[in-house]
Amino acid sequence: xxxxxxxHRTILIVDDFPEMxxxxxxxxxPWQPERIETARNGDDAIEKLQQSRYDIILCDYNLxxxxxxxxxxxxxxxxxxxxxxxxxxxxxxxxxxQMVMGAMETQPDxxxxxxxTRVSLQVxxxxxxxxxxxxxxxxxxxxxxxxxxAIELIDRHLEDNNKYRFELYKLKSDLLIxxxxxxxxxxxxxxxxxxxxxxxxxxDMGRIAFFRQDYxxxxxxFEKILAGNPGFIAAYDWLAKTRDRLGEHGEAQQVLMEGVxxxxxxxxxxxALAELxxxxxxxxxxxxxxxxxxxxxxxxxxxxxxxxxxxxxxxxQKESSAEALRVAQSINREFDHSSLARxxxxxxxxxxxxxxxxxxxxxxxxxxxxxxxxxxxxLLSADIGLSLAHSCLAHNRQEDADLIIxxxxxxxxxxxxxxxKITQLYDEAGSGDAISELIETTRKEIIAINNEGVKLxxxxxxxxxxxxxxxxxxxxxxxxxxNLNAAQSLIRLMRDTVPGRETLAKALGFIxxxxxxxxxxxxxxxxxxxxxxxxxxxxxxxxTDAEPA
Amino acid sequence: MSxxxxxPDFNIILANAVHDMKNSVGMLLAALDEIDSRCSPDSCASRxxxxxxxxxxxxxxxxxxxxxxxxxINESRYTPNITENDASDxxxxxxxxxxxxxxxxxxxxxxxxxxxxxxxxxxELVSGLISSVINNAYKYARSRIHIGAGRxxxxxxxxxxxxxxxxxxxxxxxxxxxxxxxxxRSGSTGLGLYFAATIAALHRHDDRQGFFTTGNDGINGGGxxxxxxx
Numbered sequence: 001x002x003x004x005x006x007x008h009r010t011i012l013i014v015d016d017f018p019e020m021x022x023x024x025x026x027x028x029x030p031w032q033p034e035r036i037e038t039a040r041n042g043d044d045a046i047e048k049l050q051q052s053r054y055d056i057i058l059c060d061y062n063l064x065x066x067x068x069x070x071x072x073x074x075x076x077x078x079x080x081x082x083x084x085x086x087x088x089x090x091x092x093x094x095x096x097x098q099m100v101m102g103a104m105e106t107q108p109d110x111x112x113x114x115x116x117t118r119v120s121l122q123v124x125x126x127x128x129x130x131x132x133x134x135x136x137x138x139x140x141x142x143x144x145x146x147x148x149x150a151i152e153l154i155d156r157h158l159e160d161n162n163k164y165r166f167e168l169y170k171l172k173s174d175l176l177i178x179x180x181x182x183x184x185x186x187x188x189x190x191x192x193x194x195x196x197x198x199x200x201x202x203x204d205m206g207r208i209a210f211f212r213q214d215y216x217x218x219x220x221x222f223e224k225i226l227a228g229n230p231g232f233i234a235a236y237d238w239l240a241k242t243r244d245r246l247g248e249h250g251e252a253q254q255v256l257m258e259g260v261x262x263x264x265x266x267x268x269x270x271x272a273l274a275e276l277x278x279x280x281x282x283x284x285x286x287x288x289x290x291x292x293x294x295x296x297x298x299x300x301x302x303x304x305x306x307x308x309x310x311x312x313x314x315x316x317q318k319e320s321s322a323e324a325l326r327v328a329q330s331i332n333r334e335f336d337h338s339s340l341a342r343x344x345x346x347x348x349x350x351x352x353x354x355x356x357x358x359x360x361x362x363x364x365x366x367x368x369x370x371x372x373x374x375x376x377x378x379l380l381s382a383d384i385g386l387s388l389a390h391s392c393l394a395h396n397r398q399e400d401a402d403l404i405i406x407x408x409x410x411x412x413x414x415x416x417x418x419x420x421k422i423t424q425l426y427d428e429a430g431s432g433d434a435i436s437e438l439i440e441t442t443r444k445e446i447i448a449i450n451n452e453g454v455k456l457x458x459x460x461x462x463x464x465x466x467x468x469x470x471x472x473x474x475x476x477x478x479x480x481x482x483n484l485n486a487a488q489s490l491i492r493l494m495r496d497t498v499p500g501r502e503t504l505a506k507a508l509g510f511i512x513x514x515x516x517x518x519x520x521x522x523x524x525x526x527x528x529x530x531x532x533x534x535x536x537x538x539x540x541x542x543x544t545d546a547e548p549a
Numbered sequence: 550m551s552x553x554x555x556x557p558d559f560n561i562i563l564a565n566a567v568h569d570m571k572n573s574v575g576m577l578l579a580a581l582d583e584i585d586s587r588c589s590p591d592s593c594a595s596r597x598x599x600x601x602x603x604x605x606x607x608x609x610x611x612x613x614x615x616x617x618x619x620x621x622i623n624e625s626r627y628t629p630n631i632t633e634n635d636a637s638d639x640x641x642x643x644x645x646x647x648x649x650x651x652x653x654x655x656x657x658x659x660x661x662x663x664x665x666x667x668x669x670x671x672x673e674l675v676s677g678l679i680s681s682v683i684n685n686a687y688k689y690a691r692s693r694i695h696i697g698a699g700r701x702x703x704x705x706x707x708x709x710x711x712x713x714x715x716x717x718x719x720x721x722x723x724x725x726x727x728x729x730x731x732x733x734r735s736g737s738t739g740l741g742l743y744f745a746a747t748i749a750a751l752h753r754h755d756d757r758q759g760f761f762t763t764g765n766d767g768i769n770g771g772g773x774x775x776x777x778x779x
Contacts, residue, residue: 114572114575115575115576115579117579117582119642119645119646123638123641123642123645127638162665162667166633196669196754197754230628232628
């Protein structure tokens with residue numbers, strides 16, 4: 001057998017039991033790793049990951065109090081603390097099928113079930129180390145976000161090497177989809193599927209159809225995956241989204257409920273179910289999903305004050321005002337009195353007090369919420385805005401309601417679901433005519449601004465165009481077109497003059513703020529790619545991964 | 550953990566219990582390994598019993614894992630994770646996993662596998678299956694076990710041969726036969742064969758399905774088990 005070692009590798013062991021940490025350490029030492037560090041809980045692990053990079057992370061699923069292994073992985077991925085070149089290996093005694101599903105869903109690079117033996121550890125680590133070495137140039141490009149370069153490197157690797165072929169096809173397909181190159185991604189997946197029915201390839205075909213807004217085709221593809229692989233959880237999420245787009249809201253909820261049943265430990269899935277069930281006016285399912293979302297969210301980076309506000313709102317509908325109030329009041333505590341927490345808490349409290357008949361308290365909470373929203377318009381989500389406007393109308397503050405709604409229209413001018421809710425709100429308040437006029441004039445204003453900015457750009461007055469769009473984006477922080485136009489003007493500036501890191505960061509900020517809805521996805525991706533090209537032409541920054549090859 | 554009538558679901562209770570047992574056996578095995586690593590061959594008179602204990606423990610653990618896996622497959626909670634794998638990787642893992650134990654009984658295990666032999670299969674499931682077949686061969690082999698891989702009619706084949714007395718007629722199995730009948734008298738629970746049949750059948754490509762065969766054409770008329778993966 002070939003001699004192998006862990007020379008030059010750094011390893012992080014995460015386990016809450018000191019005995020387990022030292023057992024793993026003593027198993028690893030004979031393979032002579034460069035450095036072994038340990039963390040005793042999730043927070044400790046995240047801190048270590050922030051401070052340095054590790055080649056291999058062995059993380060126990062069950063970490064006692066606080067974050068579990070899945071949440072550590074989730075947070076590390078979310079905050080980009082895990083380079084592509086690292087291997088995150090989940091160690092688990094798999095206490096239940098649900099847990100295993102959850103753990104697999106966040107996709108660790110590997111999985112070792114307890115009891116860990118020297119042999120099982122050796123076999124796994126050997127594989128990872130070999131793969132790490134063979135794919136090093138590719139993962140390095142990925143870590144530097146040089147995606148087109150990564151695709152080229154993948155192609156080069158595939159030319160003379162069959163090893164990891166399908167894994168690389170999958171990675172390439174994902175990169176192409178992210179870059180918006182659906183044509184090439186689709187061809188790649190079709191070629192793979194011609195040879196063998198691999199669910200990920202069909203799944204990517206489904207995603208491509210979805211992004212191309214061919215929903216019937218996407219639905220068929222996701223259904224086919226589930227027929228053969230009912231455990232392919234992500235397909236439930238996408239099928240539900242697709243059904244929803246097709247206007248089949250009840251079916252969408254049904255599909256998502258199946259997904260939730262198979263794999264309940266996902267915060268985004270529970271949140272999506274709550275949202276869908278709420279729209280379908282299925283109070284029971286909404287409530288259950290909201291509660292579950294909060295429970296899973298404990299300790300997770302993904303949790304948001306809105307999860308609590310959603311539960312409070314459904315409790316109001318159920319006329320459980322006392323509990324709703326308790327939930328609302330817990331928001332500030334749970335989220336350290338952040339502006340968003342205060343806004344969510346005040347907004348939902350205002351409507352709870354109204355249903356309780358407590359007018360003064362309601363008015364007070366409403367004023368608090370309005371002043372936070374005025375200071376930080378970026379915090380105003382569609383849900384908060386609608387709830388706030390509703391409270392304003394209940395307190396006869398028509399002007400404030402109009403202001404809020406105007407901003408919602410600016411931010412969501414092409415989101416029919418939000419516009420429908422706005423219209424419904426005003427219809428119920430007896431001002432249905434006023435709202436269609438408000439929507440119309442607001443849209444016209446946005447078009448006028450966009451036209452003016454684009455004209456400035458065409459006429460070569462780049463600076464003025466940037467200023468106009470920046471101001472406009474400040475007023476409507478979530479409007480995709482305005483944000484993308486702002487990015488475009490900045491890109492033009494960089495093309496005309498010299499690209500600078502600061503300008504590039506601004507442009508990327510606008511692109512991110514534009515969101516990533518299918519309607520603007522192509523332009524979004526195009527601008528993003530241009531930014532990446534510009535970034536590549538910049539002189540190298542302090543290279544963070546300057547390590548011996 | 551209950552259905553609409555509030556009655557507990559026996560399947561779930563059983564699965565959880567099996568799970569718990571599996572973890573206990575795991576702890577037992579780890580403790581045994583620990584003790585074993587501390588006693589040298591000459592200082593420990595009970596070494597043979599130890600190896601017997603470890604063998605039985607491993608068997609127990611592997612049976613429990615099989616039951617759990619079958620439970621998940623039956624509840625369609627397990628989707629095979631079909632990826633392209635090296636046959637040599639799986640065989641090597643199984644070899645390393647069993648080598649120590651086999652050495653104690655004086656059984657040599659050899660591997661014969663071309664390095665570039667690849668196939669599409671669920672790595673975990675297949676290595677679990679092959680490992681349990683080796684574990685079974687341990688009981689019957691006299692001095693040699695031979696594992697290897699090859700290609701036959703477009704199938705990837707993985708085999709385990711031993712130099713024992715071969716399978717009894719009731720356990721001989723050819724392609725196209727159903728799962729062998731369970732006979733309590735023969736001392737076989739049928740779990741191993743049922744597991745093998747289930748794992749093999751989870752592997753499909755176009756209209757072909759995985760299967761296994763057993764025969765007495767191993768080493769000097771000993772037992773042979775072959776898994777065929779499309």
